[in-house]
Amino acid sequence: MKCHVVNIEDLRWLLGHTGGFRGGYVTDVQVSKRRLLDEASGREVPAGTTVTVVIRYRIHQMSRVAKLTMTGVTDFSMFEQEGADCSTLGVIQAELNEGKLRFWFDPQGELYVVCEEAQLEEVAAPDLEPLSLEQVAQWTFQSGMPDWPTVAWMLAELDVAGVPCVWRATTSSPGRHPAIQWEGDLIPASMQGTANIAGVHCLLYGPLDGPGFGMVLRVRGIQDRRTGQVLSLLADLIARRFSGQCLVGNTIIPGEDWQNWKSFEQQRRTDG
Template sequence: MNTPIKDLEDVRWLLGHTGGFRGGYVTDVHMSKRRLYDEGSAREVLTDTTVSIIVRYRIREMARVAKLTMIGVSDFSIFEQEGADCSRLEVVQAEWTAGKLRFWFDPQGELYVVCDEASLEEVAMPFFEDRAREHPIRWTFQSPMADWPTVEWLLDALHGAGVPCTWKKTARTARRQSSIQWEGELLPTSDAEEMECGGVRAMLYGPLDGPGFGVVLQVEGAHNRAANRILSTAADLLVRRFSGRCLVGNTIIPGGEWLSWKTLEYQRAIDSEPADK
């Protein structure tokens, strides 16, 4: 989902869709300024300011990570007193007047933005109380496409990519959400010892905000090279076959940029490692 917010009707949709982010919390705030060189004054001139805010919240039995990008910012303030935490949100207030959007991210106005327009990007997934703890290695993908991947397609694609796996289906329970279409564990077939260490939990859910679907992949059990390879290969196969966006931590990545982003992050990890002495 990537929805523009430009007028009063859009503001009403935003507050209705998100429930005003009630009970959520802000994890990241980013500000960027764009400057151009003005030959007449021989100075750089500020041309645009953009503020983006990442919010994690829950609504309608779904855990959601939203990126609200505010463009053409003319007023921006963030204030947090010592010992206070303005990241927690009771409810976001928004209005559209005289062609300007105004956002109050808490009743005291400690996080306040005025801008020309905004856009909402979001990735959603089922929420379970017994899975509230963040997994160290988790990858989420959301697509608007009505053509969902099947377990058989995923297994065939992994086999074709040189990563053969077996499928261990998760038993359905009374607490399982109706949006979950299939769920199980991908286990490596090449090494019995690595199979015992655990594989990759895979879950497909939908329909979601329309005819689309979502997939969550997360490493189960002890981390091992085989499980990490399964997750990485399955993620690559999904973004190559289906349009959508990925979620890694608090970062939302367009599917078309996933491969280059992953390569860059891998290179950064290598560069950050201490050199051998």
């Protein structure tokens, strides 16, 4: 989901939609300064500052990762005194004053941004069993498209790709989030019958924040080569077939950039 914030109505929507990011925490802050060549002087001159803040928070039984990109920044402060931590949020404060957006991300004002406009990008999913990054490989996708992936489509595509799988549906529980449409595990056919095989857990949910759907692919514990292959291949198939945004860790990636981002990360790990 993407939304531009340029006027007071947009700002009210942002604070209402996010609940002011109550109880969330900042995972990343990035400052980018553009410079352009001034042909008259032959020198590079400042051409704008952008500040990006990534926030993880929960609202309405949904876990959300939001990237707030603030452009045309005219004032920015990030100051943590000894022992202080401005990453933990209460409720952010924001206002529109003299055509400028002002954001206070913590009560002490240690993370503060004044900008001309902002853009919210967000990926949300129902709360799942909390696991550390060492315990789980997870890929989330959110799309505004009205048609959703089906189990039959996934099985057919994996079969064509030469990685046939079988489907093991998860029984619905009374406390399951109402947005969840279906969930279950994809087990590589070559591993069928093997003891203690979790496979790739797939969960489809929607509609959420308007039309469309979201999907979570998850492998718990140490990845077997074959389950890792299924997760990677299925993520590629979904990102190619549907327009939307991918989420890996705290990074939101446009679906059309997924392949390039994955190749870059694989190369970075190889070089490292």
